[in-house]
Amino acid sequence: MDAGLLAQHVMNGLMLGMMYSLVAVGFTLFFGVLDVIKFSHGDVLMVGAFAALAAYTALAGQALSPWLMLLAILAAAVVAMGLLGMAIAQAFVLPLRTAPALNTLLITLMLGTALREAVRLFYPQGANPKPFPALLPKASIDMGQFNLRADNAIMFAAGILSIVALQLFLKHTKLGLAIRAVAQDEETARTMGINFTMVVLITFGIGSALAAFAGVMNGLYYNEINFGMGLLLGVIGFSAAIVGGLGSIYGAILGGFLFAALQTIGAVAVPFASAYKDVFAFGVVILIMTIKPTGLIREKISERV
Amino acid sequence: MAREQGKRASILPGAAVLAVVTAYVIAILGADKQNTILILFGAGAAVVVLAGLFGLLKPIGRSFAAHETAFNWLAILAMLLIAGVFREEHFVLLLLVTLMLYAVAALGLTIQFGYAGVVNFAGASFFGIGAYTSAVLTVHTALPHLAIIFLGGVTAALAGAILLPPILRTSGHYAAVVTIAFALLFRSFIEVNDVLGGPQGLHLPGMQVFGWSFNDNITVGRWDISFYMSYFLLSLALLIFAFGLVQRLERSWIGLNFDALRLDETAASCFGIGVARWKAVAFLLGNMLIGFAGAVSGMVAGFVAPSNYTFADSLILVSILLLGGIGNAWGAIVATAFVVIVPEKLQTIQEYRFLLYAVMVILVLLFQPEGLLPRPVRRYFQS
Amino acid sequence: MTNVAPAPLLQVEGLTKTFGGVLALDALALSAGSGEVVGLIGPNGSGKTTFFNVTTGIYKPDAGSIVFKGKNLAGASPQTIHRAGISRTFQRSRLSLPLSIFDNIMIGAHTRRFNGLVFNLVCRGAFKHEYERMVEAARALLKVFEPELTDRLFEPVMGLPMIDRRRIEICRALISEPSLLFLDEPSAGMTHEETHALMDNILRVRAVHSSLAIVIVEHQMGVIERITDRCAVLNFGRKIAEGTYREVAGNAEVQEAYLGAEL
Structure with missing residues (x-):
């Protein structure tokens, strides 16, 4: 294989990895503060992408510059999903705190179905794949046989920026400290006067906003979104979070890129079977669960007998 | 009391x-x-x-x-x-057959999820494995059709066995994601696999048992009876078998072992109960029932296609359990009747059914988590 | 070590367990002979429950041996250890609340019931026979603790008061007729009177099964004083004293370990 094609695959893998990582970080944040898995996460991502598309449709007559337009729809998606995430936590996740953990899983799974179906049924022609506007510059730098596309580079940089920003927020702000305190030890955090409910809501808001960001990125990258896209991204993002050891942000990012790498290698190694790429991806999920069910970075021991 | x-x-x-x-x-x-x-x-x-x-x-x-x-x-x-x-009504009989086969699948899921607490979000996939098995075997082999139905269940159980290592080594969320990944994998696989007909699926001939063709209409004296009556009787027999099996399981030490490991794995293992063993038994038995039902459904429909065995369908099976009351066999049957009949009769709902069930399950989980017909305390024998 | 006494029922040597760098058990040695009641005391977090969890196979020890009836069980599965004859209760009651009293006790009888698929599903006559024997066994055991409960065998445990739940938990541990019973804080969550009544029950069990060895973790020193033959005191995973309750209670190091705590 020539170097140019290889570089193309690497770029593709990096983009995929960035999206998976953003989803996985959300799962890790939720698990950190509440020890729950929110299975509707992938569908929140999808709704985020549709929210951005709706904002685009609404603003289409305003003759905004592409950059301004991008910022506007990104802001719309991020804010809307942040609020949706908080609402989900408040209405569906927090009330089930005392119920078996499985109930939280079930309710968010059903919530994901409801979101998916709502978009399919109520978004205009929601059952069909929708074209997503290409708002980033189409320029590319020719490097031998490899084209470095500006839009890809910008998206990747933006993804890294958002993760760095999240880290800075968690490390250096009071609120971030509160989130980490709750993740460490909920009871102690409560006795220290931390508003637990508030921390949970904000964490769900942030995680869902990240999902919206990933959703917009997904739309820009593939120039198309559909109501079912969240399912695949959710499952892979969750698996990535598990591979990285639920609860660790670096682990989640590592897991995201690992998954993308495996998928890309699979596509390169067996190009004739490209139709099986999803089969391969889910096969890897199952395989990893078989080999290393608790993740590559060990999960904290939580059960007290 | x-x-x-x-x-x-x-x-x-x-x-x-x-x-x-x-x-x-x-x-x-x-x-x-x-x-x-x-x-x-x-x-x-x-x-x-x-x-x-x-x-x-x-x-x-x-x-x-x-x-x-x-x-x-x-x-x-x-x-x-x-x-x-409704002996002359094809549509009604087909609806009843669908109801009973779904009920059998829901009973299979009851063993896994309701009793042993092994989550399975790939119920429709195992149903599909049964159906595809019956399609492939009826087209390519001369095996008797009843044997093919049996093999449909066995194949589903064996396919499920592949998932056992990750399911036994993990629990809760992890096992859930394994089955979800399998559901998506299965759907994707049958969609792109040309041997299995791709998105169009496969057609299969009607069922024959001891020379009796199930796809012929029946005339008894002055009565003309829909050919679906044969499938109705077969499905009813399967449902009776499944119900009997599930009920006897529940009223035995095995049902008790299932409950023990669902409610507290650690305590169960401290009293010598082999957690992995019973989880495996529940998962295999459940998938076998689901596979039986799937195999019959393939023969009834005359064709199998990927769009019938989606993740959404798997979620419907889980919804049936949650609505009916987890672990209550009668609850599962009543809930199946509701879930199958309502959208078929109320055309306006048809399109919205996934949304409707999702919302109903969310409400049940929030306000009545033990389901609409909670499971009663076990009695081993009738008093 | 002397070589006169016969080997005790349970002989634990050098048992060590760490959790993420914290030493929960530090080369612990403990023995219990047939018919003996051994108390395990020590401040919170001193490793008492960890000792139970390691000896019953929930956690694997990092080092050390657990010789029970002459066989080393260190690292064996909880199932194997239970089958060898060790049974237990849990600090936080771990009954299956939606299940009936009978079902809960039967969970403990796993080794006494026949679990074959054909026997359970097809041979219902034979199953019924065994079931009736089990009902009798459960009734007989329950009678030692609270005769009133024998009439409520098929009611869910959910609605019962704490003391009855403790009784059922002990019945669940005893129905397999173990040689060694671990009781993890049986008095937790009960009033003084209830604790007293439960101890009467345990003494009665002891009188009936004279060879049963019991290791009991308990915070209420009155309980320890009343029912144990011998006590071991743990602190930071180490055994700091051993002897009769009176000897141990007078030990300076023990008093220091408990400084500020109840004694």
Whole structure:
């Protein structure tokens, strides 16, 4: 294989990895503060992408510059999903705190179905794949046989920026400290006067906003979104979070890129079977669960007998 | 509770309710006009709610429990009566067949999820494995069709066995994601696999048992009977088998072992209960039942296609369990009847059914987590 | 070590367990002979429950041996250890609340019931026979604790008061007729009177099964004083004293370990 094609695959893998990582970080944040898995996460991502598309449709007559337009729809998606995430936590996740953990899983799974179906049924022609506007510059730098596309580079940089920003927020702000305190030890955090409910809501808001960001990125990258896209991204993002050891942000990012790498290698190694790429991806999920069910970075021991 | 043990509840309340329900189901299945159907559904819901408010449900439940064997036979009789009324109606019989096969699958899931607590979000996939097995074997082999149905269940169980290592090594969320990944993998696989017909799926000929062709209409004396009657009887037999199996499982030490490991794995293992062993038994048995049902459904429909075995369908199976009351076999059957019949009769709902069920399950989980018909405490034998 | 006494029922040597760098058990040695009641005391977090969890196989020890009836069980599965004859209760009651009293006790009888698929599903006559024997066994055991409960065998445990739940938990541990019973804080969550009544029950069990060895973790020193033959005191995973309750209670190091705590 020539170097140019290889570089193309690497770029593709990096983009995929960035999206998976953003989803996985959300799962890790939720698990950190509440020890729950929110299975509707992938569908929140999808709704985020549709929210951005709706904002685009609404603003289409305003003759905004592409950059301004991008910022506007990104802001719309991020804010809307942040609020949706908080609402989900408040209405569906927090009330089930005392119920078996499985109930939280079930309710968010059903919530994901409801979101998916709502978009399919109520978004205009929601059952069909929708074209997503290409708002980033189409320029590319020719490097031998490899084209470095500006839009890809910008998206990747933006993804890294958002993760760095999240880290800075968690490390250096009071609120971030509160989130980490709750993740460490909920009871102690409560006795220290931390508003637990508030921390949970904000964490769900942030995680869902990240999902919206990933959703917009997904739309820009593939120039198309559909109501079912969240399912695949959710499952892979969750698996990535598990591979990285639920609860660790670096682990989640590592897991995201690992998954993308495996998928890309699979596509390169067996190009004739490209139709099986999803089969391969889910096969890897199952395989990893078989080999290393608790993740590559060990999960904290939580059960007290 | 102890007070009631002295005198046995009368059979009359239960018998009356069964008669009314049978008549009601016949009315619903026979109704054509959307308005009539809507009124019937409304009336049914109102009667149940009122009966609940006036505290009538408990005595009825006691009556059923006290005369269990009698009511099991009466329920079979009621099903036969309903089928007799609609003997010429292809559509109604097909609906009843679908209902019963889904009920068998829901019972399979009851063993796994309801008893042993092994989550399975790939129920529709195992149903599909049964169906595809029957399609491939009827087209490519000369095996007798009843044997093929059996093999459909065995194949589903074996396919499930592949998932056992990750499921046994993990629990809760992890096992859930394994089965979800499998559901998505299966759908994707049959969609792109040319040997299995790709998105169009496969066609298969009608069923034949001992030279009797299931796809011929039947004439008995002056009666013309829909060819679906053969499938109806087969499905009813399968449902009776599945129900008997599930009930005996529950009323045995095995059901107790399942409960023990579902409720507290650590405690169960401290009393010598082999957690992995019983989880494996539950998962394999459950998938086998689901595979049986899938194999029959493939033969009934005459074709199998990927769009029938999606993740959304798997979620419907789980919804049936949650709505009916996890671990309650009768609850699973009643909930299946609701989930299958309502969207078929109310055309306006058809399109919205996934959304409707999702919302209903969310409400149940929030306000009545043990389901609409909670599972009663185990009795090993009828008192 | 002397070589006169016969080997005790349970002989634990050098048992070590760490959790993420914290030493929960530090080369612990403990023995219990047939018919002996051994108390395990020590401040919170001193490793008492960890000792139970390691000896019953929930956690694997990092080092050390657990010789029970002459066989080393260190690292064996909880199932194997239970089958060898060790049974237990849990600090936080771990009954299956939606299940009936009978079902809960039967969970403990796993080794006494026949679990074959064909036997359970097909041979219902034989199953019924065994079931009736089990009902009798459960009734007989329950009678030692609270005769009233024998009439409520098929009621869910959910609605019962704490003391009855403790009784059922002990019945669940005893129905398998173990040689060694671990009781993890049986008095937790009960009033003084209830604790007293439960101890009467345990003493009665002891009188009936004279060879049963019991290791009991308990915070209420009155309980320890009343029912144990011998006590071991743990602190930071180490055994700091051993002897009769009176000897141990007078030990300076023990008093220091408990400084501020109840004694």
